[in-house]
Amino acid sequence: MISAATVAAWLHHAATLLDEHKACLTDLDAAIGDADHGVNIARGFNAVAQKIAAQPDQSLGLLFKTAGMTLMSAVGGASGMLYGNFFLKAAAVAGDRNRLDDADLLAVLEAGRDGIVQRGRAELGDKTMIDAWTPALATLREALAAEQPLTTALTRCAATAQQAMAATIPLQARKGRASYLGERSVGHQDPGATSTYLLLRSLSETVTNAALLTQEQPT
Ligand SMILES: Nc1ncnc2c1ncn2[C@@H]1O[C@H](COP(=O)(O)OP(=O)(O)O)[C@@H](O)[C@H]1O
Numbered sequence: 001m002i003s004a005a006t007v008a009a010w011l012h013h014a015a016t017l018l019d020e021h022k023a024c025l026t027d028l029d030a031a032i033g034d035a036d037h038g039v040n041i042a043r044g045f046n047a048v049a050q051k052i053a054a055q056p057d058q059s060l061g062l063l064f065k066t067a068g069m070t071l072m073s074a075v076g077g078a079s080g081m082l083y084g085n086f087f088l089k090a091a092a093v094a095g096d097r098n099r100l101d102d103a104d105l106l107a108v109l110e111a112g113r114d115g116i117v118q119r120g121r122a123e124l125g126d127k128t129m130i131d132a133w134t135p136a137l138a139t140l141r142e143a144l145a146a147e148q149p150l151t152t153a154l155t156r157c158a159a160t161a162q163q164a165m166a167a168t169i170p171l172q173a174r175k176g177r178a179s180y181l182g183e184r185s186v187g188h189q190d191p192g193a194t195s196t197y198l199l200l201r202s203l204s205e206t207v208t209n210a211a212l213l214t215q216e217q218p219t
């Protein structure tokens with residue numbers, strides 16, 4: 001189970017983590033793109049964090065909708081549209097709920113990933129953020145089906161995203177700006193797969209921290 005407060009904490013933590021890795025993300029994009037991914041994504045998530053801090057106690061649908069609309073307007077470039085669509089599709093599935101059980105959370109994340117595919121038409125192996133999302137969510141699905149606790153399942157999901165991020169290095173880009181480089185895109189890690197890993201790591205860390213706090217509460 002995950003509450004709206006924990007989702008809000010996730011988005012704040014994501015903004016911090018992406019901001020910390022802004023230079024690294026931009027360096028990756030300098031190699032196979034136009035050197036703006038870190039700046040784009042950090043600006044976008046910092047704007048999301050500010051917006052949601054100004055509007056506390058929203059339903060999950062409204063929280064995700066705010067995130068999606070903010071990313072679309074604050075981020076230039078492909079990734080603003082794609083991550084924006086992720087959160088708008090997540091919002092439609094979350095609706096007016098204030099908490100999600102584990103299966104609902106999986107459904108929300110998968111709907112978001114499907115939104116990225118609808119918008120960007122990337123297939124697995126095209127060297128995009130989809131190469132991180134799809135294996136990571138498959139791991140989450142398997143771990144939850146095996147009745148692992150959400151904290152363990154999300155830790156495994158983030159670990160798969162990290163491996164998948166590194167596995168984009170030998171791929172040739174077939175979508176987005178990096179595809180213009182053709183074979184010269186081989187040998188570089190995809191920036192979007194890297195920001196996706198950071199997003200999933202921040203989700204895992206936030207849910208683990210929230211679980212530790214809950215256990216400490218008197219019964
Ligand atoms: N069609 C697409 N589908 C999925 N992801 C994509 C697509 N095109 C680009 N991306 C992702 O977006 C990242 C680049 O984001 P960014 O640098 O912010 O945008 P831009 O390429 O417009 O400068 C890539 O590393 C890749 O992961």
Ligand SMILES: [Mg+2]
Nearest residue numbers: 033034036037
């Ligand atoms: Mg770019």
